Amino acid sequence: MPTNVRRAAVIGGNRIPFARANAAYARASNSDMLTATLDGLVARFGLAGERIGEVVAGAVLKHSRDFNLTREAVLGSRLSPATPAYDVQQACGTGLEAAILVANKIALGQIDSGIAGGVDTASDAPIAVNDDLRRLLVALNGARSLSARLKILGGLRPGQIVPEIPRNAEPRTGLSMGEHAAITAAEWSIGRAEQDELAAASHRNLAAAYDRGFFDDLVTPYLGLTRDANLRPDASADKLAKLRPVFGSGPDATMTAGNSTPLTDGAALVLLGSDEWAAEHRLPVLAHVVDAETAAVDHVHGRDGLLTAPVHAVPRLLERNGLRLQDFDFYEIHEAFASTVLATLKAWEDPAFAKERLGLDAPPGSIDRSRLNVAGSSLAAGHPFAATGGRIVATLAKLLHEKAATGGPARGLISICAAGGQGVVAILEAGR
Amino acid sequence: MSNDLFRDLSNSPVAARLGIPRVPVLRRYEPGQPLLAGPALVGAVGAGRFAKAVSALVEDAGGTVLDAPGDEKIAAVVLDATGARTITDLASVQAFLTPAVRRLAPSGRLLLLGPEPDGTDAEAAAVAQALEGLVRSAGKEVRAGATANLLVVAADAVPAAVDSSVRFFLSARSAYVDGQVVRIDVPVGPAVDPAGMDAPVDRVRPLAGRVAVVTGAARGIGAAIADTLARDGASIVAVDVPAAGEALAAVANRTGGTALQLDITADDAAARLPAYLRDRHGGVDIVVHNAGITRDKLLANMDPERWNAVLAVNLAAQLRINDALLADDRVLRGAGRIVCVSSQSGIAGNRGQTNYAASKAGVIGMVRALAPRFAERGATINAVAPGFIETEMTARMPLGTREAGRRVNSLRQGGLPVDVAETVGWLGQAETGGVNGQVVRVCGQSILGA
Numbered sequence: 109m110p111t112n113v114r115r116a117a118v119i120g121g122n123r124i125p126f127a128r129a130n131a132a133y134a135r136a137s138n139s140d141m142l143t144a145t146l147d148g149l150v151a152r153f154g155l156a157g158e159r160i161g162e163v164v165a166g167a168v169l170k171h172s173r174d175f176n177l178t179r180e181a182v183l184g185s186r187l188s189p190a191t192p193a194y195d196v197q198q199a200c201g202t203g204l205e206a207a208i209l210v211a212n213k214i215a216l217g218q219i220d221s222g223i224a225g226g227v228d229t230a231s232d233a234p235i236a237v238n239d240d241l242r243r244l245l246v247a248l249n250g251a252r253s254l255s256a257r258l259k260i261l262g263g264l265r266p267g268q269i270v271p272e273i274p275r276n277a278e279p280r281t282g283l284s285m286g287e288h289a290a291i292t293a294a295e296w297s298i299g300r301a302e303q304d305e306l307a308a309a310s311h312r313n314l315a316a317a318y319d320r321g322f323f324d325d326l327v328t329p330y331l332g333l334t335r336d337a338n339l340r341p342d343a344s345a346d347k348l349a350k351l352r353p354v355f356g357s358g359p360d361a362t363m364t365a366g367n368s369t370p371l372t373d374g375a376a377l378v379l380l381g382s383d384e385w386a387a388e389h390r391l392p393v394l395a396h397v398v399d400a401e402t403a404a405v406d407h408v409h410g411r412d413g414l415l416t417a418p419v420h421a422v423p424r425l426l427e428r429n430g431l432r433l434q435d436f437d438f439y440e441i442h443e444a445f446a447s448t449v450l451a452t453l454k455a456w457e458d459p460a461f462a463k464e465r466l467g468l469d470a471p472p473g474s475i476d477r478s479r480l481n482v483a484g485s486s487l488a489a490g491h492p493f494a495a496t497g498g499r500i501v502a503t504l505a506k507l508l509h510e511k512a513a514t515g516g517p518a519r520g521l522i523s524i525c526a527a528g529g530q531g532v533v534a535i536l537e538a539g540r
Numbered sequence: 541m542s543n544d545l546f547r548d549l550s551n552s553p554v555a556a557r558l559g560i561p562r563v564p565v566l567r568r569y570e571p572g573q574p575l576l577a578g579p580a581l582v583g584a585v586g587a588g589r590f591a592k593a594v595s596a597l598v599e600d601a602g603g604t605v606l607d608a609p610g611d612e613k614i615a616a617v618v619l620d621a622t623g624a625r626t627i628t629d630l631a632s633v634q635a636f637l638t639p640a641v642r643r644l645a646p647s648g649r650l651l652l653l654g655p656e657p658d659g660t661d662a663e664a665a666a667v668a669q670a671l672e673g674l675v676r677s678a679g680k681e682v683r684a685g686a687t688a689n690l691l692v693v694a695a696d697a698v699p700a701a702v703d704s705s706v707r708f709f710l711s712a713r714s715a716y717v718d719g720q721v722v723r724i725d726v727p728v729g730p731a732v733d734p735a736g737m738d739a740p741v742d743r744v745r746p747l748a749g750r751v752a753v754v755t756g757a758a759r760g761i762g763a764a765i766a767d768t769l770a771r772d773g774a775s776i777v778a779v780d781v782p783a784a785g786e787a788l789a790a791v792a793n794r795t796g797g798t799a800l801q802l803d804i805t806a807d808d809a810a811a812r813l814p815a816y817l818r819d820r821h822g823g824v825d826i827v828v829h830n831a832g833i834t835r836d837k838l839l840a841n842m843d844p845e846r847w848n849a850v851l852a853v854n855l856a857a858q859l860r861i862n863d864a865l866l867a868d869d870r871v872l873r874g875a876g877r878i879v880c881v882s883s884q885s886g887i888a889g890n891r892g893q894t895n896y897a898a899s900k901a902g903v904i905g906m907v908r909a910l911a912p913r914f915a916e917r918g919a920t921i922n923a924v925a926p927g928f929i930e931t932e933m934t935a936r937m938p939l940g941t942r943e944a945g946r947r948v949n950s951l952r953q954g955g956l957p958v959d960v961a962e963t964v965g966w967l968g969q970a971e972t973g974g975v976n977g978q979v980v981r982v983c984g985q986s987i988l989g990a
């Protein structure tokens with residue numbers, strides 16, 4: 109039994125450029141993308157033939173054939189086939205949760221190295237037959253005689269042939285994620301202009317990061333795509349202001365295709381390990397995983413918005429680590445919608461909310477906005493659900509490493525909201 | 541069928557009846573292959589110091605050595621003419637070679653070892669130079685994929701200094717290297733103790749334990765260099781521009797190496813590459829400057845963008861990285877080997893390629909200038925100058941130009957990327973320390989620029 113807990117190191121990452129749905133990766137499956145991303149990571153860190161402690165990844169939109177998605181990707185990759193793997197799924201929190209799971213096993217000494225992340229395709233989404241037809245087909249399969257089969261087929265009605273296309277909707281509310289976000293935006297009076305400004309900043313920051321070569325060792329091109337297809341380097345708040353709202357209703361509707369993430373295809377992974385494992389392999393330690401917290405809210409019956417769980421998770425994480433919200437050099441708040449980020453920040457600033465809902469005497473307060481999503485985030489890069497966590501962990505670890513190389517120790521906060529009223533948050537540190 | 545249709549057709553019975561000359565299928569190296577496909581004839585003129593060592597080398601590789609031609613085909617004819625000083629000696633060279641070349645097997649090897657010209661003795665100097673004319677003409681005469689090359693050996697080089705070069709020129713690794721004159725000096729570096737030189741080198745994996753960085757490794761000749769050096773035992777660091785990352789990762793993974801997405805013309809590339817090599821690999825043994833681009837335009841229509849882009853990738857980046865390697869003695873390890881990819885265009889010139897030819901000729905100038913500086917560090921720097929090599933680039937040439945490019949050499953065909961790669965591998969061996977500041981053409985003895 110290991111007795112000492114050690115901090116897991118983030119060694120690096122790899123992702124493929126994110127593509128808009130039904131475009132560059134229209135013909136790529138989750139398995140194709142995850143395997144390619146794994147192979148890019150293997151090449152970057154010279155891991156061909158290496159047995160890694162564990163590979164943990166997942167996808168939100170999954171075909172039934174993908175039941176062992178991650179293990180199959182390992183077998184298709186250049187890693188040693190003796191590398192074990194398992195799938196996780198926690199909606200948009202999948203990638204970060206996978207990284208936390210791997211980091212925890214490393215911390216406990218159960219494994220020395222691990223790879224975590226996720227993949228999603230909105231292009232190759234599984235389309236199911238509806239429940240009526242499914243029951244009929246199962247019965248057909250079980251029928252013993254031709255006449256019995258014909259009898260079953262004779263009962264087929266046109267309505268049964270309508271396929272069930274997965275929707276971006278909450279099972280218990282029937283509302284889409286955007287509709288949920290619009291409710292929260294209205295609740296916190298998030299204006300249109302500030303949403304467009306946040307979206308423009310995301311594009312600006314992502315483009316600048318590409319231009320300075322920041323992604324040269326974080327991204328590997330795939331199927332002809334070398335940068336995120338959604339990126340509009342020339343996006344401005346003025347241009348975004350011209351778009352028509354798509355979520356919410358009436359004159360107060362503020363959410364557009366420009367300040368909401370588009371459906372995206374892509375995959376991202378991070379390589380984690382103990383400091384010793386990294387040193388043995390002559391690999392860098394970019395940052396360490398300090399701690400993590402997952403929260404859930406009752407968006408069905410309660411007062412909380414669907415995507416507001418991080419509002420609760422972060423104060424709990426800060427408290428446990430004796431930190432203030434202001435003690436961070438970088439904040440990576442996943443941009444599901446610009447309004448989600450802004451509502452989250454506003455909630456942390458609100459004394460009444462802090463008292464009544466977070467049980468705090470004083471609110472966590474505001475953050476220095478110049479430290480937020482400095483290398484761009486999901487509004488510009490896109491958001492293949494399970495891939496976002498891996499993208500953010502690798503990006504933040506590299507930012508912290510750069511900062512620590514010149515300015516001493518650096519600390520960063522990750523916050524990712526997820527469907528089902530959940531939120532996953534984590535702290536990374538470098539140079540400490 | 542290969543992509544050289546004419547070569548394949550020329551080998552058909554119909555072509556033979558029509559009297560079309562055969563385009564030979566060259567013997568190429570495969571692991572486990574014997575050094576030679578048949579016996580070697582080894583001789584010496586005058587007081588040759590190397591014939592015995594060459595015979596031992598052939599026998600050590602499992603081959604048989606003849607001292608006179610018999611009835612059978614001969615796979616290699618090696619003449620140690622380092623002792624040739626007079627016109628009479630030269631006549632002995634002819635007397636030895638004439639019956640021997642008649643028996644030369646397909647893909648056979650004619651390899652001469654000659655003396656360096658002696659400035660104090662005009663006849664000896666003339667004879668030394670005469671061997672070049674002889675070998676270059678013989679290269680044009682020998683048929684069926686046979687080659688002729690000359691090693692000019694410094695007076696004070698010990699026999700072990702020529703071993704790796706003799707082995708390369710006899711083997712199928714030098715398939716497309718023809719009509720070349722390579723000078724072999726006393727090896728660079730700390731005086732290698734003779735016991736060390738005799739220590740068994742892993743002949744199957746002569747680059748075992750060496751770290752090799754290859755720029756432009758995502759495809760073409762660079763990918764072949766990565767594959768070949770890895771086959772010979774080196775750990776590969778494959779470098780290419782970030783946009784080529786997908787293909788680069790495939791090369792890195794199939795060679796069991798690592799991929800570094802880096803534009804070698806980036807401002808910080810000459811700092812990042814050495815730092816990366818030091819941190820991630822504890823230094824580097826072999827640096828292959830292969831990345832290169834063309835932006836063809838007649839001089840009359842040349843613009844600064846095309847000119848500067850070609851010079852930046854093909855020459856300036858190599859200069860800056862070499863400077864960085866010389867400036868930091870924690871990067872290039874003992875027996876460091878730098879190999880720069882030049883081009884036939886840099887020697888012969890080529891219409892529409894003033895920028896490219898300037899850059900590739902510049903590489904030759906750089907190699908010659910840096911050779912003594914690397915030698916001080918126990919390292920060498922050499923250039924390989926490919927002729928017409930069958931790659932995606934040449935496959936896109938118009939048919940007529942492509943056919944002409946292929947045939948204007950003694951082997952009457954284009955070379956393969958692996959032919960360049962094998963040459964790089966030989967120059968990358970720690971044993972090849974006697975070859976420094978040289979330009980080796982991989983061109984099948986092209987008539988261009990010869």
Ligand SMILES: NC(=O)c1ccc[n+]([C@@H]2O[C@H](COP(=O)([O-])OP(=O)(O)OC[C@H]3O[C@@H](n4cnc5c(N)ncnc54)[C@H](O)[C@@H]3O)[C@@H](O)[C@H]2O)c1
Binds near residue numbers: 803882
């Ligand atoms: N193909 C021939 O017949 C031939 C003949 C003579 C010389 N050469 C030389 O051989 C070398 C390889 O040629 P090839 O035919 O394989 O060409 P290629 O175009 O197939 O490959 C060149 C590689 O270099 C990479 N590269 C270009 N600019 C780079 C940069 N700034 N940083 C990093 N990588 C960069 C490219 O992305 C590409 O992968 C070149 O130097 C070329 O000039 C080729």
